Amino acid sequence: MYSSFNHPQPDANGYFGQYGGSFIPPQLQTIMDEITKAYLTIRQEPDFLSELARLYKHFVGRPSPIFHAQNLSEKYGADIYLKREDLNHTGAHKINHCLGEALLAKKMGKTKLIAETGAGQHGVALATAAALVGLKCDIYMGEVDIAKEYPNVVRMRILGATVIPATHGLKTLKEAVDAAFEAYMQDPVNQFYAIGSVVGPHPFPMMVRDFQSVIGNEAREQFHEMNNKHPDHLVACVGGGSNAMGLFSAFLSDSVMMHGVEPAGRDLEKQGEHAATLTLGVPGTMHGFKSYMLQDEAGEPAPVHSVASGLDYPSVGPQHAHLKDSGRVNYAAINDDEAIHAFFELSRLEGIIPAIESSHAVAYAIKLAKEKGPSDILVNLSGRGDKDIDFVVKHYGKQYGIETMVEG
Incomplete structure (x- = not known):
């Protein structure tokens, strides 16, 4: 500690x-x-x-384990691992x-x-x-x-x-x-x-x-114990950025690629339809701190959207802003449909229902696996999807073959 x-x-x-x-x-x-x-x-x-x-x-049940998602890995051609923060008491980091x-x-x-x-x-x-x-x-x-x-x-x-x-x-x-x-x-x-x-x-x-850095400290030791090396890539979703910062903090001095995944929402080209702060924002001040932020024409915080409620914030943690400018971390964006697809992929291939927030990271890991081929990708599975089930079934159930119950 x-x-x-x-x-x-x-x-x-x-x-x-x-x-x-x-x-x-x-x-x-x-x-x-x-x-x-x-x-x-x-x-x-x-x-x-x-x-x-x-x-x-x-009380929490730490350390949270690292799980090798073998079925997901075989389908997409890279070894994908999950840091299981979803198993914590209360279901998230x-x-x-x-x-x-x-x-x-x-x-x-x-x-x-x-x-x-x-x-x-x-x-x-x-x-x-x-x-x-x-x-x-x-x-x-x-x-x-x-x-x-x-x-x-x-x-x-x-x-x-x-x-x-x-x-x-x-x-x-x-x-x-x-x-x-x-x-x-x-x-x-x-x-x-x-x-x-x-x-x-x-x-x-x-x-x-500091409190979240327990994630990265555990993951660094656990992954090395499993594979006698560091992962090639770290992936975590970014809204405010606490779960990502918790994972990244232990690896900043290592030669590990890090990827923070923002919400591209419904349309990355249209203000109010995404929350991709580091991708499209500019430096500004809100809620008592200076960082990147999404602004409207008057310089006020812009409206944002994400299918994941925990990611729809028009700014981001200042350390993430610094890591973007320094080039140490790659920040990318995943849209709503890609996140929901990953939600069902992980659920049906591995028996793990992720939070929609975490599904953004899973979606990017899938994309990374397709692009990079054989490599070790560690995803911070920051939360479980219990909270999202009703919403997902209501809005995406028919698309993914889930019949909703008829009232009465």
Whole structure:
């Protein structure tokens, strides 16, 4: 666990190259400085690290295994491996940083955790962590996503969280972030905003990355144990970018190709029909940090779309922006139809139903296998698809031979 947090970036002001920082009101900056100080202290404390390691092992079920997807590999001509974050308690990678943030909030004397969620996985994970450590929990979620990911809304409520709809704008993830920030500003002393990705003002891009780096640390050791080498390629979906950053962080100094996969949505050529921030965005500032963002003609965050609720965000973590500019990571885009095809391919070839978010990474791995031929491709399977089943059957069931039940 100690090695997880020894990363060279960001600098003291939270910058990864020219990206990151903290662009927030002065009164909130005071609170953010307290969080930074508390985090930099607690991440060196053996008791905290031991407690986090204990929860990762006995509560989350870590380490998550690596699985060789033999049937998928034989069909597409490359060895495709899956880092099984979908097997974590709550069904995704989100629990990794939610436990860390909840423990930090408790130590700081906060009484409530608040957060945004898109697909609902972060919301479920935070509600779970809040119940475990004994804190109240408010989750902000766009009305569109509440309808789309309703099974996760039920889980959050069962766990004792209050789910608050974001009813303005497109009523999706960006609006949920807006609403959560507004609520946080009303009482930053007693509330802790547990940001759900490697985004937001410093220290959150650093802190969430650190907690998620357990993925890459495990994967590096596990893959080498299996094959006595590193994989040739790493693949992970990118919305805000936490699961990708968690995997990539352990391999940045190795000669491994890395691929971050964004949503091309319905139409990569049309604004509002995709969320391919690093592919088509420009540097800008929103939600308290500087990174690439998709902007409209007025310089405001542009409307976005993805079939995956967890990916429809018009910006991206600042470390990803830095990795794009440096050329260390290749960022590509997969459209809705390709992601859904991969959803069914993995389900029917391997018996693993992935989250639609993760399906973007699986789709790109399939494309990579076709292009590169024999090679080792490690995909971060960031979440399971339970939450997506109703949506997929409703919108794609007929196309893939699934008959929906007739009411009455």
